[in-house]
Amino acid sequence: MNQLLRVQNFNVSRDGYGAGEHQSLEQPFGHADPGDMFAWAGATASWPMRADPGGSRGLDDYFTRDFARNIGAEIMGRNKFGPQRGPWRDHEWRGWWGNEPPFRTPVFVLTHHTRPSFTLSDTTFHFVDGDPATVLDLARKAAGGKDVRLGGGPTTIRRFLDADLVDTMHVAVSQVELGSGVRLWESPDELLDRFHLEVVPSPSGVIHHLFWRR
Amino acid sequence: MNQLLRVQNFNVSRDGYGAGEHQSLEQPFGHADPGDMFAWAGATASWPMRADPGGSRGLDDYFTRDFARNIGAEIMGRNKFGPQRGPWRDHEWRGWWGNEPPFRTPVFVLTHHTRPSFTLSDTTFHFVDGDPATVLDLARKAAGGKDVRLGGGPTTIRRFLDADLVDTMHVAVSQVELGSGVRLWESPDELLDRFHLEVVPSPSGVIHHLFWRR
Numbered sequence: 001m002n003q004l005l006r007v008q009n010f011n012v013s014r015d016g017y018g019a020g021e022h023q024s025l026e027q028p029f030g031h032a033d034p035g036d037m038f039a040w041a042g043a044t045a046s047w048p049m050r051a052d053p054g055g056s057r058g059l060d061d062y063f064t065r066d067f068a069r070n071i072g073a074e075i076m077g078r079n080k081f082g083p084q085r086g087p088w089r090d091h092e093w094r095g096w097w098g099n100e101p102p103f104r105t106p107v108f109v110l111t112h113h114t115r116p117s118f119t120l121s122d123t124t125f126h127f128v129d130g131d132p133a134t135v136l137d138l139a140r141k142a143a144g145g146k147d148v149r150l151g152g153g154p155t156t157i158r159r160f161l162d163a164d165l166v167d168t169m170h171v172a173v174s175q176v177e178l179g180s181g182v183r184l185w186e187s188p189d190e191l192l193d194r195f196h197l198e199v200v201p202s203p204s205g206v207i208h209h210l211f212w213r214r
Numbered sequence: 215m216n217q218l219l220r221v222q223n224f225n226v227s228r229d230g231y232g233a234g235e236h237q238s239l240e241q242p243f244g245h246a247d248p249g250d251m252f253a254w255a256g257a258t259a260s261w262p263m264r265a266d267p268g269g270s271r272g273l274d275d276y277f278t279r280d281f282a283r284n285i286g287a288e289i290m291g292r293n294k295f296g297p298q299r300g301p302w303r304d305h306e307w308r309g310w311w312g313n314e315p316p317f318r319t320p321v322f323v324l325t326h327h328t329r330p331s332f333t334l335s336d337t338t339f340h341f342v343d344g345d346p347a348t349v350l351d352l353a354r355k356a357a358g359g360k361d362v363r364l365g366g367g368p369t370t371i372r373r374f375l376d377a378d379l380v381d382t383m384h385v386a387v388s389q390v391e392l393g394s395g396v397r398l399w400e401s402p403d404e405l406l407d408r409f410h411l412e413v414v415p416s417p418s419g420v421i422h423h424l425f426w427r428r
Contacts, residue, residue: 058426210271
């Protein structure tokens with residue numbers, strides 16, 4: 001197990017949803033408020049999108065600073081790239097992540113509708129149609145010996161869990177209740193047959209869930 | 215504050231001792247049993263001296279894997295290098311850390327008795343006599359823009375705390391009682407005037423204490 005597949009800093013609501021309903025261009029997380037869901041990460045010194053100096057250097061900062069450590073590629077679902085469904089209509093629109101995406105590696109976007117790769121700053125997006133094992137194989141080859149991050153959303157993580165390809169997983173459970181949306185789980189206990197689990201409450205209020213293979 | 219001075223993975227007993235009494239060549243930690251004090255770290259996948267694969271990937275592993283992240287130099291007290299006191303008598307003996315020391319950077323050993331620098335694998339030991347601010351300046355220059363780790367022991371950490379040079383500090387408090395030895399503190403609350411503190415109990419039984427400057 002030299003190149004791990006790692007879920008890092010994935011956020012779910014207390015009731016297990018990783019994304020809200022009614023995702024749109026204006027609302028990347030649907031009815032979920034990212035300000036609520038990700039507040040713990042944005043407060044830390046190592047938050048990758050932090051513009052100003054400062055920020056906390058307690059427990060939560062260990063998680064934000066681990067985001068990029070030894071990561072050579074990311075795999076994400078199409079809904080993490082943008083709100084479009086079906087064939088791509090506008091190739092000029094190049095994702096939600098701006099001109100300096102925080103990934104800084106090759107990124108493999110899962111989609112049944114492939115399109116040409118492109119590079120923004122030091123992130124290159126590839127659009128691939130394939131089963132999880134095939135896409136993981138591509139990402140590992142692109143990762144230059146480093147690990148691969150599985151970026152979400154919840155449906156994509158479920159697909160890789162169902163294929164038993166995930167090695168470690170960090171999920172931050174917030175105090176927010178969403179009531180509906182796209183589920184990661186009914187309960188983290190669903191994974192205990194295959195994973196060790198440590199549950200670590202943070203002083204910030206979020207509860208970190210750390211899984212690794214048995 | 216571009217180059218932090220960081221204490222990482224420093225272990226103290228429940229009663230605040232960072233080393234036991236009667237340090238000797240045979241007993242680097244005196245009457246403290248390193249097997250008790252450091253058990254939490256040795257159990258993790260990222261423990262730098264791990265020989266076999268495996269190990270846990272829960273909370274404690276975040277701390278062991280952070281040991282080397284963005285560290286460009288270490289400062290340590292003479293007692294962390296070896297048990298000798300006074301003038302060096304045996305230059306052939308080159309410290310407790312074997313032929314592949316886990317530091318992999320320049321290391322500045324504080325001593326009133328300087329001796330020539332030497333290199334073991336990718337660690338170079340320098341022996342310096344100076345006040346904390348002067349030695350930190352040397353270490354920062356050697357660190358190539360990265361942070362500096364303050365490696366201990368407890369007396370050395372106290373000196374740098376007293377000089378107000380420490381930026382962040384991670385101390386793992388074990389369940390062991392030592393009763394005597396070299397103290398880091400009477401209580402972590404002594405530092406609250408200058409530092410934020412988060413106290414994070416680990417499932418392994420150790421209690422992580424995370425300090426960063428106010």
